[in-house]
Amino acid sequence: MIGRAGYTVLLLAMTSSASHALDGEQSRGKALLQTLCSRCHAVGQTGTSPHPDAPPFRSFGDDKLYDEDFAERLQAGLSTIHPDMPTFQFNRADAEAVVNYLKAIQVRPKAK
Structure with a gap:
């Protein structure tokens, strides 16, 4: 059995990697x-992405998709010129959850 102190240590170990921990909205x-x-x-x-022409979401970068109206574009119906990609339309809460998750997983270039 794990005592109260053991649970505290376990909880701290699970949450100590903040860069990998997602909040509820990001998980959604x-x-x-x-x-x-x-x-x-x-x-x-x-x-890696299963489709060779589909970039991993973690590589989009702040300036590619996360301008001020990206959540609005998700709500209006996101589509691209890529012929294989369907159009998706999200409600406001889902669009914000998707944007917050995508922001959380972006890989930042390492400083030189």
Whole structure:
């Protein structure tokens, strides 16, 4: 059996890697993307995309998709010129959850 102190240590160990811990909204965004997008895109912090032309979501970068109106574009119906990609439309809460998840997993270039 683990005592109260053991649970505290376990909880701290599980949450000490803040860069990998997702809050509830981000977890919901990840689940939505896994359901809708993972047949083509790598939606996590690692892995390759199943579709060769689909970039991993962690590589989008702040200036590519996260302008001020990205959540609005998700709500209006996101589509691209890529012929294989369907159009997706999210409600406001889901769009914000997706954007917050995507922001959380972006790989930042290492400083030189």
